[in-house]
Amino acid sequence: MTKPRSRRGGGRPTIGDVARKAGVGAITVSRALREPERVSQDLRRQIQAAVDELGYVPDPNARALASARADVFGVLVPSLTNNVFAEVVRGIYDSLSDGPFRVQLGNTHYSGLEEERLLQVFAPQRPAALIVAGIDQTPTSRKLLESAGCPVVQVMETGPDPVDMLVGFSHFDGGRTATEHLIEAGYRRIGFIGARMDPRSQRRLAGYRAAMEKAGLFDPRLITTTPLLSSVTLGHELFRDALAKMPALDGVFCNNDDIALGVLFECHRAALDVPKTIGIVGFNDLEMMQAAFPPLTSIRTPRYEIGRRAVAMALAAITGQRPEQRIVDLGFELKPRESTAR
Amino acid sequence: MTKPRSRRGGGRPTIGDVARKAGVGAITVSRALREPERVSQDLRRQIQAAVDELGYVPDPNARALASARADVFGVLVPSLTNNVFAEVVRGIYDSLSDGPFRVQLGNTHYSGLEEERLLQVFAPQRPAALIVAGIDQTPTSRKLLESAGCPVVQVMETGPDPVDMLVGFSHFDGGRTATEHLIEAGYRRIGFIGARMDPRSQRRLAGYRAAMEKAGLFDPRLITTTPLLSSVTLGHELFRDALAKMPALDGVFCNNDDIALGVLFECHRAALDVPKTIGIVGFNDLEMMQAAFPPLTSIRTPRYEIGRRAVAMALAAITGQRPEQRIVDLGFELKPRESTAR
DNA sequence: CCCCTGTTTGGTAGCGCTACCATTCTCCTG
DNA sequence: CAGGAGAATGGTAGCGCTACCAAACAGGGG
Incomplete structure (x- = not known):
């Protein structure tokens, strides 16, 4: 004597219900849903009709359990x-x-x-x-x-x-390209400013360093970093630190756009002309970069x-x-x- | 004749393995994991040891299927x-x-x-x-x-x-508070600038309107919106539009901080003094707001x-x-x- | 000493689906 | 026309877990 099925699941239709309604086996419904090309046109249509009528939605948990995937x-x-x-x-x-x-x-x-x-x-x-x-x-x-x-x-x-x-x-190439751009534009004492130096930031820094060394411009005092999480506020604080260390700074490659924005604001505050006195390059090219005043150079990443x-x-x-x-x-x-x- | 169990799952330990190793029933392991207080101290320890030794991790799919949750x-x-x-x-x-x-x-x-x-x-x-x-x-x-x-x-x-x-x-109250703040600060021809006017933006606009009407300052031409997605660029474009419509504008409540930032940059570009000529209020108080130059007033939301x-x-x-x-x-x-x- | 209650533990039977194999039904080849 | 290959369909037996109930056991009252 089988107990009446209690439907713990709450009564929503199962693949068996669809199969019964369509007059086929459960496994055929399963196939029709996953590999339609292996089921004949006719059955496919019948099954689809039953699915629609019942509002059947496959249970992903049951599927995952049965298929181990x-x-x-x-x-x-x-x-x-x-x-x-x-x-x-x-x-x-x-x-x-x-x-x-x-x-x-x-x-x-x-x-x-x-x-x-x-x-x-x-x-x-x-x-x-x-x-x-x-x-x-x-x-x-x-x-x-x-x-x-x-x-x-x-x-x-x-x-x-x-x-x-x-x-x-390549973050290395990105950092190098940004730095080379500043050098080509005529900047010489180019700082690197970065926060939260994760591996990608480290590689951008390495790219910066390679470009600077190649141009004979590298000086470790040009680098200002912090392990803190990046933010706009941090951008202007780090820029102030950098200027204190190297008052003659005439450009900065910022590890990301937030930092670059912070540097820009700090330049406004200190009435430093951008780009004449200070050149700024960011990284990632967030939407705001082109809208800034002046618009900020950046490396667009996909x-x-x-x-x-x-x-x-x-x-x-x-x-x-x-x-x-x-x-x-x-x-x-x-x-x-x-x-x-x- | 039962077939040898094939272990479709790929051989990772199941609750049955843990039960066997701990010398208890599978269901007791299940309970020990979900409702430890219903299992005696001793068994709990034994089971925990077996779990650790086997590196057992419950299968969430099987659990979801069995418990319908x-x-x-x-x-x-x-x-x-x-x-x-x-x-x-x-x-x-x-x-x-x-x-x-x-x-x-x-x-x-x-x-x-x-x-x-x-x-x-x-x-x-x-x-x-x-x-x-x-x-x-x-x-x-x-x-x-x-x-x-x-x-x-x-x-x-x-x-x-x-x-x-x-x-x-309350977005309505937020919009009203921002606007009242501008009015109290002495601004009079206060515009509303907003993009992507979702329901929350609409309510902020309604709050703006309520405050303006109460002060007898409301004018529909002060409102500039677009269905486009919000961006900094859009902020300065809409602000230009607003100024073209109402050259006497002396303040703006921006529907969000991106727009506010765009307005700020446009003010820099057009050499409009903030806050003397134009007052700006944003919404949400993203981190950049306090770092901007000048720092931007905003409504901080939790x-x-x-x-x-x-x-x-x-x-x-x-x-x-x-x-x-x-x-x-x-x-x-x-x-x-x-x-x-x- | 028995019954009753409450606590701790275990067995059984699924949850809804798919892997695996068996079956049926073509259609082609020799 | 038998035999075999291939396509379409179905049955059975789980996947790993928990709900549900039953059983075992302790303790307390009559």
């Missing part, structure tokens, strides 16, 4: 509020919004250990793919990524040895596109067409504006 | 890149990071229909709670929220009639705190201690700065 993209970024990563995340969401995949977002707070912890949570859930920011994972994190059993895309940088796939651009491309590559790998180009360099673009037009 | 907070916001919502989301993540709950984020792109679509995806997954931005859901969305069978927190606003719970502040509070209320409701205060008004704070110090 969740339709989830795990995404790890160092910050949710930093506009740079917000753009990458937006690109990822936009690319995934009409497919079957969900996004599971993790905030590492710029901490390798936190990244490790999150990977330990994400990896056992058998995600469809993992997207992580940067290439400086801890050895443990790297092992977790390698053994995750799914496509892995590292984003925001380039490098020789990705875990799996890689989309980004954040949104990186997110989209990462998803595209992961999707390709999932469907078996692993892209032959595992490393994609999307480059960057110098946007020269009035702040460096001497 | 996912440990997921569904979160719907209109934008991922707008710093305002990024802060709310950060508050939510920070509050949830050490518990068993995951976050499922949806981007509605300021579209009621998109919100509806996302709710249709989220609701059947039986989330533990839903957090949605705003109080202007479509009737369909509202019905979905009401029948979701979980705590629902609407955030960012106040209002008389939430679906369930509500955390935010975005991060809203995220945290929403989670706290939802968690309370989940554990049965539904807060008696269903509607929480966290208020806002006028930050008067030099941009309105006539």
Whole structure:
């Protein structure tokens, strides 16, 4: 004597209900939904009608349990509020919004250990793919990524040895290009100002240094940094410090646009002419840079596109067409504006 | 003849493995993990040891399937890149990071229909709670929220009639306070400049209007808006338009800080003295406002705190201690700065 | 000493779906 | 026309966990 089925789930239709209504087997419904080409035209139509009529929505949990594979993209970024990563995340969401995949977002707070912890949570859930920011994972994190059993895309940088796939651009080259631009514009005592010196910032700094050394202009006293989180306020404070150290400063390469904006405001406050007395270059080219007065030179980085491309590559790998180009360099673009037009 | 178990899952330990190792029943392990107080001290220790030794991590999908309840907070916001919502989301993540709950984020792109679509995806997954931005859901969305069978927190606003719970502040009062501040500072021909006039912006505009009418200063030509997405560039363009319409403008209440920044830059460009010739007030008080030159007056809004509070209320409701205060008004704070110090 | 209550533990039967294999039904080849 | 390959469909048996109930055990009152 079977007990009447209690429907713990709360009564919403299951694949069995659809199958009964369409007069087919449950497994055929499952196939019609996942691999329509393997089901005949006729049944497909019948099943679709039953789905629509019942308002059937597949249960992702049951699917994940049965197939040992969740339709989830795990995404790890160092910050949710930093506009740079917000753009990458937006690109990822936009690319995934009409497919079957969900996004599971993790905030590492710029901490390798936190990244490790999150990977330990994400990896056992058998995600469809993992997207992580940067290439400086801890050895443990790297092992977790390698053994995750799914496509892995590292984003925001380039490098020789990705875990799996890689989309980004060279921060070293970006820093060098920005600095060379200032040198070409005629600036000589060019400072570097940076906050929260994460690995990407370090590489931009290295690019700055290379350009300065090549031009015979390098002096360690030109560098002003802090481990604090970047902000506009910090930008003008660091700029004041830099000026105190080196009153003859005539240009600054700012590690990011917030800092650059802070420097600009400080120049206004101190009545320093931009670009005549001080040249300013930022990094990332947020929208406000071109709207500033004077408009600020910056390095435009393809954040949104990186997110989209990462998803595209992961999707390709999932469907078996692993892209032959595992490393994609999307480059960057110098946007020269009035702040460096001497 | 039973087939040898194939372990589709890929060999990671299950609750049964832990149970065997600890010498107890599977269900006792399940209980020890979820309601430790219902299991004796001794067994708890044994089980914990087995869990640690095997590196057992519960499968959230199996749990969700068996209990008809996912440990997921569904979160719907209109934008991922707008710093305002990024802060709310950060508050939510920070509050949830050490518990068993995951976050499922949806981007509605300021579209009621998109919100509806996302709710249709989220609701059947039986989330533990839903957090949605705003109080202007479509009737369909509202019905979905009401029948979701979980705590629902609407955030960012106040209002008389939430679906369930509500955390935010009054945009009307914010707009009125900003405008009154300008009036008290001696400005008279005060414009309103706003982009992407979502419901919250509309309410701020209504607050502006109320203050202006009360002071006998209202003139519809003082209002300049656009449906376009807000940006700094748009701020200075709209300000130019406003000045063209009303050359005698002596103050502006900007719908948000990006716009305010754009207005400030345009004032620099046109050599209009701030605050003498033009007073500027923004909204939200992003970090850059106090760092600007001159520092910009704004209305500080408790975005991060809203995220945290929403989670706290939802968690309370989940554990049965539904807060008696269903509607929480966290208020806002006028930050008067030099941009309105006539 | 038995019954009753309350606490702790365990067994059974699914949750809704899909992997795996079996079956049926073509249609082609020799 | 038998035999075999291939396409379309279905049945069975789980995936790993928890709801539900039953059982075992202790302690206290009559």
